[in-house]
Amino acid sequence: MISAPKPDLVTVNIDGREIAVPKGTNVIEAAKLLGVEIPHYCYHPKLTVAGNCRMCLIEMGLPAVDPATKAPIMDPATGKQRVNWMPRPQIGCGTNASPGLHIRTNSPLVKDCREGVTEMLLINHPLDCPICDQAGECMLQEHSTAYGRGYSRFVEQKNVKPKKTELGPRVTLDDERCILCSRCIRFSKEIAKDDVLGFIDRGSYSTLTCYPGRKLENNYSLNTVDICPVGALTSTDFRFKMRVWFLKETPGIDPESSVGANTTVSSREGVLYRITPRRNDEVNDTWMTDSGRALYKSVKAGNRLLTPTINGAATGADMALKAVRDLFTAGSVAVVGSGRSSVEEQFLTRKLADALKVSVSLVSRVGEGDQLLLSADRNPNVRGALVTGLISALPARKLTALAADIDAGKVKTVLTVGEDLTAAGLSAAQLAKVSVIYLGTHSNATSEAAKVVFPTLTVFEKSGTFVNQQFRIQKFAKAVPGPADVSDDLITLAELVAAAGGGIIPFELGALWAAIAAEVKPLATVTYANLPATGLLLDATPWAALPFIEGETLHYQPAGPAGATA
Amino acid sequence: MPAPVQRRLIFAHIDEPGYTNDLPCYLQHGGYAVMKKALARKPEELIDEVKKSGLRGRGGAGFSCGLKWTLVDRKSGKPIYLIVNADESEPGTFKDRYIIHQDPHQLIEGTMISCFANNVKQAYIYIRGEMPHGARILEKAIQEARAANLVGKNILGSNYSCDLFVHRGAGAYICGEETGLIESLEGKRANPRIKPPYFPAVLGLYQCPTIVNNVETLCHVKHIVDMGGEAYTKIGTPNNTGTRIFCVSGHVQRPGYYEFEAGRITMGQLLNEVCGGPRPGRTFKAVIPGGSSAKIMRFGERYKGKRKVGAELVDYDWGVEDVPMDFDSLGMIGTMGGSGGVIVMDDSVNMVEALANINAFYSHESCGQCTPCREGSLWMKKITSRMVHGEAREQDAALLKNVADQIPGRTICAFGEACSWPTQSFLAKFGDEFKGYAEAKKTKPAAMPLI
Secondary structure (H helix, E strand, O other): OOOOOOOOEEEEEEOOEEEEEEOOOEHHHHHHHOOOOOOOOOOOOOOOOOOOOOOOEEEEEEEOEOOOOOOEOEOOOOOOEOEEEOOOOEEOOOOEOOOOOEEEOOOHHHHHHHHHHHHHHHHOOOOOHHHOOOOOOOHHHHHHHHHOOOOOOOOOOOOOOOOOEEOOOOEEEOHHHOOOOOHHHHHHHHOOOOOOEEEEOOHHHOEEEEOOOOOOOOOOOHHHHHHOOOOOEEEOOOOOOOOHHHOEEEEEEOOOOOOOOEEEEEEEOOEEEEEEEOOEOOOOEOOOOHHHHHHHHHHHOOOEOOOOEEOOEEOOHHHHHHHHHHHHHHOOEEEEOOOOOOHHHHHHHHHHHHHHOOOEEOEOOEOOOOOOOOOOEOOOOHHHHHHOOOOOOOOEOOOHHHHHHHHOOOOOEEEEEOOOOOOOOOOHHHHHHOEEEEEEOEOOHHHHHOOEEEEOOOHHHOOEEEEOOOOEEEEEOOOOOOOOOOOOHHHHHHHHHHHOOOOOOOOOHHHHHHHHHHHOHHHOOOOOOOOOOOOEEOOOHHHOOOOOOOOOEOOEOOOOOOOOOO | OOOOOOOOOOOOOOOOOOOOOOHHHHHHOOOOHHHHHHHOOOHHHHHHHHHHHOOEOOOOOOOEHHHHHHOOOOOOOOOOEEEEEEOOOOOOOOOHHHHHHHOHHHHHHHHHHHHHHOOOOEEEEEEOOOOHHHHHHHHHHHHHHHHOOOOEOOHHHOOOOEEEEEEEOOOOHHHHOHHHHHHHHOOOOOOOOOOOOOOHHHHOHHHOOEEEEEHHHHHHHHHHHHHOHHHHHOOEEOOEEOEEEEEEEEOOOOOEEEEEEOOOOEHHHHHHHHOOOOOOOOOEEEEEOOOOOOOOEEOOOEEEEEEEEOOEEEEEEEEHHHOEOOHHHHHHOOOOOOOOEEEEEEOOOOHHHHHHHHHHHHHHHOOOOOHHHHHHHHHHHHHHHHHHHOOOOOOHHHHHHHHHHOOOOOOOOOHHHHHHHHHHHHHHHHHHHHHOHHHHHHHOOOOOOOO
């Protein structure tokens, strides 16, 4: 194997401390490695450098060399090479590490520059922090506190601009708060590839707007809200709902597709308020889809299953379990697992199928990939089912084999973990022929037809892991408690395994992972607790020959030509 | 010392009776003969002539033209573009428009020679949006030249081809900043680019190496190639070679354009003898020597220091009238030769009101891209407008200076300097007038509204 070439390291000196960084690293990032903050607004690590906010001005010097001989000029006082400091401050974001680069971030000039820029940014800013959604996570607020003057010398009229422009269905703009950093414009152009934003008018009257006749309505529009350093771009959904400092942040994974974008789920007192992307440079950088952010609404949806039922009548979990045990005893059970279940649930589903001595079918969900953060495989965890041994081949869209078995009278009971059998191709007549045991979060045709229903938790109400398209196992944690009468999915499944005669399996995550590690070879060294926040890449070679359907997305390259199997 | 006589090099035929801007007239006066000679020479020789001539850019910065051409990246294999900066927008400057209106073929000839010297296959004349008439003249002139095989394919039977197009600007001062101009030419907002990395010589128009030269500069190239770089250095003074066109406006008896050898005429000679001195009963109060962004000079002040004459350092002690009109002397005393727009103010002018007008211009023209200029220029405008039309406070003088000090050197382009230098210099030279403005206002009639 060829090892990756070592990055060309150069030593730079920041405030008298030396650090080796890859050549070309910009000064903001290099300083960050030393724990030195260089304040900035327009610079974003995943966007091109615009250099327009001027907040990251630093002093820069290069080692002095004789122009004729190129020999270093030494300073007799220190015995070191002399440094030629540039008379003017430079922008940190546009300055790249080169050998011997010297940076000052704490000189009087730098302090003066930051104070000046801060004052300039504030003079026409409405200073409406008390009613601004960004307050608490606002760069302008933070930098003004840290680097500002602390009082205003501005006695003129402030500029007046539109306060409530709807740029699109999900984004509302307060133009007065905008500091014209152009991050949103660059994001739309460079990442979302939907060039709809731009400035009109000049100077301090410049105003962010959509191109005539266009709207900011792509599925990534809310990322502009995330990267807006101030409260100019706001999420229409989250606007005026909650002060951000009250929000509890829980790491999550976007369950929309096999990309597995990392998220932060924000809640307060058991209520979800928003989902934002969590940076993972190997998966989603700092972005996520708009559709993935709206998923939290399903938690409070009206058709949520809140209690176990038998033949539609509410009952206790023990009665439901008893009914299931009877069905299991009668035999001829088929199990439908899910690519939306977590690895842990899939492991338990496998144990259940093993106890019942049947194989498991899965249903694939296919959509169009958008080449960014939404892949063609809309199940988040098909690879988890492969890794845990729940399945060995890729699932199909329709449960054709199961339908045939029902028609042939070979199946008397179908247990489905979250999958809507009707949507998977079973007719009402076929469902009527069998007893259905349904585990799921929301009511649907299958739950209506089911004999026994166990309500389950949404992804926000439980902890677990998904294996994404890169075979990266990533964990998510419980953000809010589930409804009162809904047991944890792992408990429900463990009890079903016991009911099927599969013995007692621990349902607590730590103990369960010991069992998983013992049985599932690819996960032998993994535990939930020791998984890094950015996930762990598993060895994908055992499944390399499978015709996965995903096309290219951000940080993912399909092994062969992409082709839908369904 | 009497003023020297004008040396009309670029403006040789401007306002000459009977001289028209069409090709036959230009040819009659020896037009395109220099280009014909140039096409027979090696391009490198032409660049050498320009380098030898010491020609400095006439757009305002006075950057060495030869050096600019040397910096062009010729190894990348990308095409090299040449852009004629005809976005003459600096208040007080009106030289390029005369060339465009009355002698467009001189510009085209100079441009084509420069293109040939730099192996340029495509050139653009970026003309200010507010000069539609000039654009039409240029378009007609280029058409004539193209028809006569002076522009386009296989020029004059040689195997050199280069086309030239006129592009009308979108009407903004910032379009004259070379990287802003390039952005505008590419069809975008004229937001200047950050340097590094976007030096036009390497990553200019369409990310290709690009030369941006002022109209007058390119006309000089024609004369340099005509007479030879060596001979050209004999005009003017060392390091300030050639002629300079001064556009004198304001409170003199004979405002207008005047072309002199650079450095051979002083401010006093220009204003008093050439332009006829102040209006009757008035005295000069101040002069801005190089377009409105240049720092103002106050009559009566003395400039002292040492300057290089040949290899020696000699003392100088100049009044405003004694300052030679060249890049270096004006730079030495803390202002600049700039674009040659000399704006004269006599004792009838109130400096606060004059600055309010200048600030109104710069705040209107700031592109709005980077913070210090965008916010600072408008803040300064709001302060001076309030002082003039509302309540003036004594502390405004100090505040104005402080705001202006936060801009230059911290912006993406030189507009930061352009918008802050007037305020800085007005405050430095006429600070007392600003401090006392509140009192003075009580006894004088209301100011005229801002333009």
